[in-house]
Amino acid sequence: VLALIVVFVILTVLGVIICLARKKIMESRKNADVVSATFPLGDTLGIGRHVSKYDACSMDYTSPYEQLFRDIDDRLKIDASRLQFEAEIGRGHFGIVSRATYTAPDGTKKKVACKVLKQSVDGVGDFILEGLTMHRFDHPHLMPLIGLTLTEGKIPVIVADFMENGDLRTYLRDDSKIITLRSLLRFAQQIAEGMNHLHICRSVHCDLAARNCMLSADLTIRIGDFGLCRRISDESDAYEPSHKHRDVPFPWMAPEAIVTEKVN
Structure with missing residues (x-):
């Protein structure tokens, strides 16, 4: 008792x-000013060496997203006309994910996953920053960025690899799958290797969950969804979240993050 x-x-x-x-x-x-679409732009994200702040209300553009998109490194942009959308495969906090076929400039085609920003949500800066954050990492177990684009309606799109076997959570719960101890250990090792690379890059994912671990055709893990990922400060060895438009995963947050909103 x-x-x-x-x-x-x-x-x-x-x-x-x-x-x-x-x-x-x-x-x-x-x-927070939810009307202004503002976020820091730095050379580590491929947008030049200056730091800019944009106000969606003062932009002389058809869409408030165009100013943000304009200053992104051209090497990260892809032509929206090269994307052939096929079917919706999922929904997240910020966007709707669809399977599509991407035709590269050299004519080769590949299946991709396109995350399109929901028009009903705030935080366009955070959405674009998620794509730019993906570009910072180069590791076989982290989801790579193929490119960023705007739809005909000037809505931002993050383009990444299409993962044939979906997310790890759904895969593990599928009774038709034969999952061995060796497979589980391999998944765990690949996730650990991906997270170790983030650690080396002084970054915190902040939303590592089975639903965000994607599986390719050969069952290789690639960690995705970098919407909450932030870099650790070089001065204080601490991380302070800057996202204001997205729910945070309370069940698995570090205690100090719940109390102080900082991680060290």
């Missing part, structure tokens, strides 16, 4: 902490 009381008290305290942290984060989001 005493043990049950202790467990109940611990769960109650944790619940209160999470509720207070959620309230604090939501209040900070309300104070």
Whole structure:
């Protein structure tokens, strides 16, 4: 009986902490200017050496996304006319993911996954930053960026490799799959190698979950969804989230991140 009381008290305290942290984060989001589409642009993300700030209300463009897209390194852009959309395969916080065929400038074709920003959400800066963050990493177990583009309606699109076997969570729950201990160990090793590379690059993923680990045709893991990924400060050895338009994964956040909104 005493043990049950202790467990109940611990769960109650944790619940209160999470509720207070959620309230604090939501209040900070309300104070953020959700009308302005602003975010830092740096040479590490392929956009030049200056740091700019854009206000969606003051842009003299058909779409507020065009100014943000204009300053992206041309090498990261692809022509939207080279994409043939086929079918929707998933939905996330920021975007709708569709399978498509991409025709490269040399004429070769490949299947890709296109994440299109939902028009009903704020945070276009965070969405584009997710694609630019993908470009920073080059590792066999991290999802590579193929390119960024705008639809005819001037909506941003992140283009990445299409992963034939979907996400790891769905794969593991599929009773028709034969999953061996060797396979599980291989998945774990590949995920660890990908996360180690992020560590070497002084970055924090902040949303590592089976649903964000994608499987290729040969069952190679590639970690995706870098919407919450941020770089660790060189000065303080700490990370402070800058996303204001996206829910954070409370169940597996580090305790210090819940209390202080910082990770070290």
